[in-house]
Amino acid sequence: MSDVTAGATNISPGDRQAFQRRHGIIGRSTEIREVVDTIMQVAPTDITVLVTGESGTGKEVIAKAIHGASRRAARRFIPVNCGAIPEGILESELFGHEKGSFTGAVETRKGYFELADGGTIFLDEIGDTPISTQVKLLRVLESGEFMRVGSSEPRKSDVRIIAATNKSLDEEVRSKRFRQDLYFRLRSVNIRIPPLRNRRGDVPLLVESFLLSLAGEARKDILITDDGMAALMRHSWPGNVRELRNVIESIIILERGNVVDEHVVAKYLHLMEEPHDERSLPMHLGKAPEQAERELIFRLLWEIKTDIQELRGMVGELQHRPPLSLPPGDNDHGGTVNMDEMTLRGMEEELIAHMLHRFHGNRRLAAEALNISERTLYRKIKDYGL
Ligand SMILES: Nc1ncnc2c1ncn2[C@@H]1O[C@H](COP(=O)(O)OP(=O)(O)OP(=O)(O)O)[C@@H](O)[C@H]1O
Numbered sequence: 001m002s003d004v005t006a007g008a009t010n011i012s013p014g015d016r017q018a019f020q021r022r023h024g025i026i027g028r029s030t031e032i033r034e035v036v037d038t039i040m041q042v043a044p045t046d047i048t049v050l051v052t053g054e055s056g057t058g059k060e061v062i063a064k065a066i067h068g069a070s071r072r073a074a075r076r077f078i079p080v081n082c083g084a085i086p087e088g089i090l091e092s093e094l095f096g097h098e099k100g101s102f103t104g105a106v107e108t109r110k111g112y113f114e115l116a117d118g119g120t121i122f123l124d125e126i127g128d129t130p131i132s133t134q135v136k137l138l139r140v141l142e143s144g145e146f147m148r149v150g151s152s153e154p155r156k157s158d159v160r161i162i163a164a165t166n167k168s169l170d171e172e173v174r175s176k177r178f179r180q181d182l183y184f185r186l187r188s189v190n191i192r193i194p195p196l197r198n199r200r201g202d203v204p205l206l207v208e209s210f211l212l213s214l215a216g217e218a219r220k221d222i223l224i225t226d227d228g229m230a231a232l233m234r235h236s237w238p239g240n241v242r243e244l245r246n247v248i249e250s251i252i253i254l255e256r257g258n259v260v261d262e263h264v265v266a267k268y269l270h271l272m273e274e275p276h277d278e279r280s281l282p283m284h285l286g287k288a289p290e291q292a293e294r295e296l297i298f299r300l301l302w303e304i305k306t307d308i309q310e311l312r313g314m315v316g317e318l319q320h321r322p323p324l325s326l327p328p329g330d331n332d333h334g335g336t337v338n339m340d341e342m343t344l345r346g347m348e349e350e351l352i353a354h355m356l357h358r359f360h361g362n363r364r365l366a367a368e369a370l371n372i373s374e375r376t377l378y379r380k381i382k383d384y385g386l
């Protein structure tokens, strides 16, 4: 492992604070300072960085800061969720494909490695990358070379890799799910972000900052009492900074009063701990899940319909024919969606398939567009056998 250790150079507190402000990294604990010092050292280089830490600790925040402080800042930063993209599609997403290389490859497409030339690729959830793709990643890391799917022509690209995982890659290597050579290559520099419960001193700063940005948006003045803050600091934050942010957001939106003491904090921590899926989160209180679901499906069906109309328009233009125009509500003209015959389940399945297709199998983007969690999307994909 390369020897870029925190504090090896003398970074002044002023420089560090300015860096943190510029890149939105909040925290003054020794742990965060060490992380920031390492980032400041490695950012200007092209060295591969592995960022590890529990879910919600800020791995993506750190990856973006490294890119933002590098000579690549003006070029693209492309996040790829290696765990959420199905095996077959991941390679074509990363390396591109040639027309006809597989069913559905109707045209030649550039992959992220070509698109990010001069920039950074963020390989998120690297621990979930299929073994076959790991070999190809190792090759790019070692030689900068890759091949589009369906092509034997090696291509080169100038891309910096930052990878992240909340899994123990040591454990993954031991159980033969992760290649050791790739692991060694990735962890040239390993930035470990400690869980929030090990740096509780950062809690007040994070709370202040979230209050400032989120309460500002909601035009609400919230006062956290000393015992309220103490309760927030005592909590173990299994979901780390993301959970803290969610709790503060819920308090701002749902709490009637402006004073937040330990009882108010306890109420919201309890609310977050209850088993639920995302539709029963506080944000959705007041709406029956079925109703919310139905609204969501209809909103998105409307979008599909608009897409179909647009596509028809384009096809019409291509054939020098006036485009078909569909009156709103009329959908019986051979499109994939016939509202009269579909069940709610069928519509949902159709919608999910559509979004997966639209985002080339990228489940994270599809889940975002559908406004459901990736976990729920996985479950539904399995349920529907998609
Ligand atoms: N040090 C920090 N300063 C400011 N915001 C932070 C910090 N750490 C995390 N956050 C915020 O917490 C949330 C989660 O951060 P992020 O997405 O980077 O976590 P992650 O480690 O990538 O999580 P996951 O493993 O679930 O993908 C985001 O809203 C991010 O802005």
Ligand SMILES: [Mg+2]
Residues within 6 Å of the ligand: 059, 060, 124
């Ligand atoms: Mg992340």
